Structures are given as structure tokens and as C-alpha cells.
Amino acid sequence: MINENIQMAKADTKNAMSDIGNKMVHAKADINADVEKVKANFGHSEAEKKVAYEKADIKANAEKAKSNVKNGIAHANADADKTKAEEMRK
Secondary structure (H helix, E strand, O other), rough: HHHHHHHHHHHHHHHHHHHHHHHHHHHHHHHHHHHHHHHHHOOHHHHHHHHHHHHHHHHHHHHHHOOOOOHHHHHHHHHHHHHHHHHHHO
């Protein structure tokens, strides 16, 4: 019973850590996109700015999507660990 509770706690911790990491990746991607947009404002035409803005947004969205997939996989693995722990209780 104690071992199962420990396994459940570990799975919950994995989920929480994955969520925190996912939020950090999202924040970093947004910051990097903002930095690229600020850089684009200096010495570029309007067309070049628009292209730089779109590239920054696409790159940020790709990083976020990749992180979301990793987060989903981590949650699935943690849920599988929880299921195993629940089965051990029975």
C-alpha cells in the first residue's frame, strides 16, 4: 500500500514537473520571438519587418507545439505509472 502511494505521488510529481517545463518553454519562445521582433524594427523596411515578425511567430509556435507533444507524452507515461500503481493495490 505504501509503495503504491509512493508510485502515485511520483506520477503526480512527473506531471507537475512536465507542466512547469512546458510553461517555461512557452515563455522562452515568446521572449525569443519578441526579441527577434525588436531586432526587426531597426534598419529594415516594412516588408522585411513583416517577414521577420512572421518568422519569429512561426518559430515560437513550432517550439510550443514540440513542447506540448513532449508534455502530452510525459502525462501519458505518468498516467500509465498511476494505472500500474492502482493495479498493484487490487
